Amino acid sequence: MDYTVSGTDIxxxxxxxxxxxxxxxxxxxxxxxxxxxxxxxxxxxxxxRISAGDxxxxxxxxxxxxxxxxxxxxxxxxxxxxxxxxxxxFSEDETLAKACAYAGGIRILxxxxxxALSSFIISQNNNIxxxxxxxxxxxxxxxxxxxxxxxxxxxEESLAFLRSGFRAKYLVDAVAKITSGELxxxxxxxxxxxxxxxxxxxxxxxxxxxxMCALLFGMHKTDAFPVDVWMKRALExxxxxxxxxxxxxxxxxxxxxxxxxxRNGARAQ
DNA sequence: TTCCAGGCGTATC
DNA sequence: GATACGCATGGA
Numbered sequence: 170m171d172y173t174v175s176g177t178d179i180x181x182x183x184x185x186x187x188x189x190x191x192x193x194x195x196x197x198x199x200x201x202x203x204x205x206x207x208x209x210x211x212x213x214x215x216x217x218r219i220s221a222g223d224x225x226x227x228x229x230x231x232x233x234x235x236x237x238x239x240x241x242x243x244x245x246x247x248x249x250x251x252x253x254x255x256x257x258x259f260s261e262d263e264t265l266a267k268a269c270a271y272a273g274g275i276r277i278l279x280x281x282x283x284x285a286l287s288s289f290i291i292s293q294n295n296n297i298x299x300x301x302x303x304x305x306x307x308x309x310x311x312x313x314x315x316x317x318x319x320x321x322x323x324x325e326e327s328l329a330f331l332r333s334g335f336r337a338k339y340l341v342d343a344v345a346k347i348t349s350g351e352l353x354x355x356x357x358x359x360x361x362x363x364x365x366x367x368x369x370x371x372x373x374x375x376x377x378x379x380x381m382c383a384l385l386f387g388m389h390k391t392d393a394f395p396v397d398v399w400m401k402r403a404l405e406x407x408x409x410x411x412x413x414x415x416x417x418x419x420x421x422x423x424x425x426x427x428x429x430x431x432r433n434g435a436r437a438q
Numbered sequence: 439t440t441c442c443a444g445g446c447g448t449a450t451c
Numbered sequence: 452g453a454t455a456c457g458c459a460t461g462g463a
Binding site: 374 | 445
């Protein structure tokens, strides 16, 4: 990875990165494809327009500056992690080798913990376009992604404008537990995986899968392994006896390659 | 019309 | 602990 400043843009060179595979793969819900090679979205409430450059592995971050890049996007895009090395390790496994080859530009975004937790509460028993719709109505209503504190006045009834169905009461419970201090996401981020998962699961509507997504995408616990309907299929098909040794410590990262592969790439044999 | 979606709470055994 | 079922909403 390296970067250069070009006027009001940052030019990023990162071969293990693809905009579609990272920004539109079901881990974050606030990125919009605004042109064939361009996405617009946010980390917290910092806006970015990013496009793929003329040559592979080169990207342009528009209208930003070096400080914002180093303070926000370097971390958000997980640029300190060597995905080439991870893919080499994963590729000891035959299926993961195919998954990494199929979508080698996947990265695990380092999202805000509250945004990830609340987004994945909304995600349950739901589909990605509708999840984006609900989160779009939430951010439009609040003029940005609302923190838990901002949501204190909301009730299940007042959140009806989201059209999030039975999930509204789960959001209300998450807001209550976090803003009361009963749960502290920064503290949870420092706990061992099992304890962190158990703490999150005290929230109504947070089960094993939502907890793991919050830990993986919102607290960058790369050993968190969310199992949804797609991963159930992947495990039954490829790993009936468990995950291979080569993913240890990075189960969540491997999960993202497998998730994308079984949803989009792997054809039934 | 019916089925399904990055699941979970509840009841029941 | 496992299994069955309902759940809001909307796209396919």
